[in-house]
Amino acid sequence: MTQRITFGTDGIxxxxxxxxxxxxxxxxxxxxxxxxxxxxxxxxxxxVMGMDTRASGTWIARTLADGILPEGIDVYVVDVITTPGIxxxxxxxxxxxxxxxxxxxxxxxxNGIKLFGADGFKLDDAQEEQIEALANHDSFSHIHAVDxxxxxxxxxxxxxxxLPRAYRDHLVADLPADALADLKVVLxxxxxxxxxxxxxxxxxxxxxxIVLNDEPDGENINVRAGSEFVRRDRQPLIEAIRxxxxxxxxxxxxxxxxxxxxxxxxxxxxxxxVLGILAVxxxxxxxxxxxxxxxxxxxxxxxEDYLKRHGITLSRTKVGDRYVMERMRQGGFSLGGxxxxxxxxxxxxxxxxxxxxxxxxxxxLVAANKRSGGASLSEMARQIVRYPQVIAxxxxxxxxxxxxxxxxxxxxxxxxxSFGGKGRINMRFSGTEPxxxxxxxxxxxxxxxxxxxxxxxxxxxxVIKATDSVNPKIDMVDCVTGEAIKL
Numbered sequence: 001m002t003q004r005i006t007f008g009t010d011g012i013x014x015x016x017x018x019x020x021x022x023x024x025x026x027x028x029x030x031x032x033x034x035x036x037x038x039x040x041x042x043x044x045x046x047x048v049m050g051m052d053t054r055a056s057g058t059w060i061a062r063t064l065a066d067g068i069l070p071e072g073i074d075v076y077v078v079d080v081i082t083t084p085g086i087x088x089x090x091x092x093x094x095x096x097x098x099x100x101x102x103x104x105x106x107x108x109x110x111n112g113i114k115l116f117g118a119d120g121f122k123l124d125d126a127q128e129e130q131i132e133a134l135a136n137h138d139s140f141s142h143i144h145a146v147d148x149x150x151x152x153x154x155x156x157x158x159x160x161x162x163l164p165r166a167y168r169d170h171l172v173a174d175l176p177a178d179a180l181a182d183l184k185v186v187l188x189x190x191x192x193x194x195x196x197x198x199x200x201x202x203x204x205x206x207x208x209x210i211v212l213n214d215e216p217d218g219e220n221i222n223v224r225a226g227s228e229f230v231r232r233d234r235q236p237l238i239e240a241i242r243x244x245x246x247x248x249x250x251x252x253x254x255x256x257x258x259x260x261x262x263x264x265x266x267x268x269x270x271x272x273x274v275l276g277i278l279a280v281x282x283x284x285x286x287x288x289x290x291x292x293x294x295x296x297x298x299x300x301x302x303x304e305d306y307l308k309r310h311g312i313t314l315s316r317t318k319v320g321d322r323y324v325m326e327r328m329r330q331g332g333f334s335l336g337g338x339x340x341x342x343x344x345x346x347x348x349x350x351x352x353x354x355x356x357x358x359x360x361x362x363x364x365l366v367a368a369n370k371r372s373g374g375a376s377l378s379e380m381a382r383q384i385v386r387y388p389q390v391i392a393x394x395x396x397x398x399x400x401x402x403x404x405x406x407x408x409x410x411x412x413x414x415x416x417x418s419f420g421g422k423g424r425i426n427m428r429f430s431g432t433e434p435x436x437x438x439x440x441x442x443x444x445x446x447x448x449x450x451x452x453x454x455x456x457x458x459x460x461x462x463v464i465k466a467t468d469s470v471n472p473k474i475d476m477v478d479c480v481t482g483e484a485i486k487l
Contacts, residue, residue, distance in 0.1 A: 005029060005135045007128040009320040009431030011114035013103055016056035021111055026060055029113060030067020032134035033097065034150075036127075038071050043096040043118055045150075046074040048089050048163075050081035051101035052193040052255045055218030056111045060101050064113070069150040076153040078163045082193040082256035083114065084354035085167040091120030091351065092170075093163065102193070105228040105253040105340075106433060108219045120351035121329075122322050164196065170349070171201050171357055175364065183367040184208035184246040188237055190226025191216040192254035198356050202363075210244050212237070227253040227260045227341050227355070231270065231482045237262045248366055248377065252355045257321075258341035259355035260482075261362060263378045268482040271295075271339045272303045273381040274362060278343070279335055280310050281365060287334060288312065294327045294336030294344075296320070297426045298440055300479060302386030320431060321353050339479065387423070388449045389442040389479040392456040396435045396469040402427055407462045415455040419444045427459060437463055440479075449478070453485060 005012065005020045005028065012029065014021040020029070037045060047068060051057030057080075065075045073096075078089065083100045090098030098116035106112075115123045115131070123131075183206050189195040195214040202209040213225035222228065230237050230251040237249040241264050249262035261269035275293050282288040292313045295303065304314040315331070317323040321342040328336045328346050337343040343358035344350075350357060366377050402408060412425050422444035430436040441456040443449075456476065464472055476485040 011112045013112040016111040026063040027067040030064040032131050034068040034071025034073045035134050036131045047097045048076045048095040049099040050078045050086045053216035053221050057101045073150040084352050087120040087352040088167050089163045090116050102255040104255050108221050179364040180206040180367050186210045186240045186246045186249045188212045188251035189214045191220045194252040194256040221254045227251045227258045234262045238266050250359045256355045257353045259359045260341045267378045271337050271341045276306050276384045277380050289334040292333050294324050298339045300386040306384045386480045388447050388452045390452050390456050392439040393475045394437040394460050395473045396467045398467045400466045419447050
């Protein structure tokens with residue numbers, strides 16, 4: 001094998017049909033998964049697998065199973081379900097491993113493989129490295145050490161519980177029957193995994209659930225739909241909210257582990273807003289462990305200032321919901337997430353970020369305030385005053401180790417000096433999209449948006465040069481409003 005199969009921050013990602021998601025590599029990954037699971041002591045030798053609505057999901061699932069079954073591991077496929085749904089099913093129904101086939105918010109031509117342990121949490125780095133080693137070890141990977149082939153169980157065989165329905169029931173287990181009474185919501189399901197679940201969950205608790213983008217065709221997942229699209233262009237969802245006189249718009253990504261909200265007055269409520277609002281509410285109820293919220297380096301300092309005013313600490317990690325979860329588990333914290341809409345409410349029953357569950361919690365708060373005459377979601381969100389912040393996304397020809405570019409450090413120090421010695425900068429290559437440079441620049445209270453924009457473009461320049469990327473496409477977003485910036 002000339003190329004190595006590797007895990008990124010959110011599993012193995014790529015274009016379906018191309019390395020590392022070509023047929024041969026996917027089977028190799030399946031064999032490695034089967035061998036790794038067989039070597040684990042005290043773990044049930046069976047796997048549950050689900051997928052979002054991408055056309056490639058079915059053949060990837062079947063090919064993975066072709067690699068896993070000869071290792072004596074039983075494979076259960078539950079068809080279309082959300083990523084948090086797989087987390088729940090894995091730990092609740094005693095599976096040794098959960099596999100989610102999804103590329104989350106990415107385009108339909110891409111796909112991915114995410115792995116979850118028997119406890120419902122993502123495998124840690126060491127475990128993924130063990131599977132990587134097996135997947136990249138040609139001389140060993142095709143030797144099966146068992147005599148009995150595992151059994152394949154499809155979703156329609158009728159010999160397993162209705163697992164998606166069990167997950168739906170789990171989502172509302174702690175929600176009072178009248179929590180969403182008289183609330184009218186519009187749901188954007190991204191033509192993704194939420195389309196089979198979100199509508200029914202909300203419909204069962206309010207008679208006023210309107211659903212958009214719930215007709216997946218295998219190719220339209222996240223196409224002008226879902227949380228990432230709404231973060232850039234919320235106008236279609238605003239129009240649907242107003243046309244239906246709704247109280248709230250809720251948008252999920254392709255595998256429904258992210259969620260963002262839109263209010264009737266057109267305000268985007270992103271992950272930073274949700275973390276701030278839920279933190280204060282959870283502290284009031286006595287449910288905010290350690291009076292701490294965990295977020296990443298991308299979260300705006302305005303969130304940190306808001307939390308501080310309420311006696312709450314913000315603990316930052318590097319970018320990636322897996323790192324947020326690690327910090328939460330280490331510290332025993334109950335709330336964390338990312339600006340992009342990963343919201344993790346960690347307790348004995350929830351082991352990963354769940355867009356639908358977070359959506360229900362925010363909707364219940366909106367409904368309660370509507371009944372009592374309390375603050376609207378927009379009014380609560382506006383209490384979180386954020387500093388000018390942009391993210392530039394440069395589509396480059398290749399990657400380069402940013403630490404090898406000495407000019408970057410000088411440019412970053414100059415940028416921060418121009419912000420009065422304050423502000424923040426984060427530069428990294430995306431862990432889920434190929435050759436995509438992300439540059440986050442945040443100013444200070446006295447910084448203009450144009451200053452932040454100019455500094456972001458200046459920081460992109462040496463990386464563009466180092467990768468020989470001539471006139472690359474650069475997208476830039478205002479993190480405070482969610483709107484695209486025209487360059």
